[in-house]
Amino acid sequence: MNDDTTAETFEGQPSANDRRIITEDGLEARIAAIVEPVVEQLDYRLVRVRLSQMNGMTLQIMAERPDGTMSVEDCEAISRAVSPVLDMEDPIDREYHLEVSSPGIDRPLVRRSDFEAWSHHLLKLEATRVVEGRKRFRGKVVEVEADGVRLERSEIQPGEDAIVSIPFDAIADARLVLTDELIDAALKADKAARKGLGDNDNDDPDGTPEA
The missing domain is CATH 2.30.30 (SH3 type barrels.)
Incomplete structure (x- = not known):
């Protein structure tokens, strides 16, 4: 298994740490059941698990902080935590590439609070x-x-x-759906969340540090 971590800006600030109402099925559901407790133990929230044939086989884990921020370091922390658990449980019977990322601006909505936070978009x-x-x-x-x-x-x-x-x-x-209105709201939400954390560095809005 090869590990990779990517990070994008997380845009919503859900009203509560509620459970997912839109979930996976089949093998993806089995993987989600394995990784979700690990992700939650680190104080993150699982958004979605997806398997694709990109680059051979890729396992994508989308996650987020409850406070609305997500960085490269957050993705790396999740990757380090879930990798040994996946190796032990071995739910995938072939080599795969692990990718941990934030939901992105045009994010999936999986919780009741997601629909509340992004209503009228x-x-x-x-x-x-x-x-x-x-x-x-x-x-x-x-x-x-x-x-x-x-x-x-x-x-x-x-x-x-x-x-x-x-x-x-x-x-x-x-x-x-990606719109100018959504991008503006996403950047404002991310800025407010980072200000609340006292994060005043000059990193790019997508969480990737400048070179």
Whole structure:
């Protein structure tokens, strides 16, 4: 197994350290069950686990700090902690490349607090089942309810309501769409979080130190 760590700016500041409601299945779910307790023990939060065929096979672990910051050093700390556990549990039956990163600006939304923190920003959502005639949606969350979200669609077909209610248990994937508004909000959130930590260095906004 080869280790690599990358870091990007984490943009949201969730209202609570709630559990993930959008999770993996199959082998990815097994891996998530192995690494999530390790990540949480280090006071980080697991966002997502993904396996891809990039560079042979790559295991991507997305994580974040609850306070909204993420650095190269944070990614390295997680990598060092999960690598021996993965080696011991050995869930993947072939060589793979481990990549630890932050969620990025166009991040996936996996917790109720993610939808709250990034409501009124454009997102794309894929459902596990047909909801009001569709499985794919694009729009902005206007309300987060106990068991789902109310989404204002950006694309409306004749006969469709502008607002659609989508249960959390019907969401397969939800991700922010990169817009100027989102970039501005993300940079402001990151700056505020770093100021709260007393981080006044000159590192780039993506957490990568300047050369």
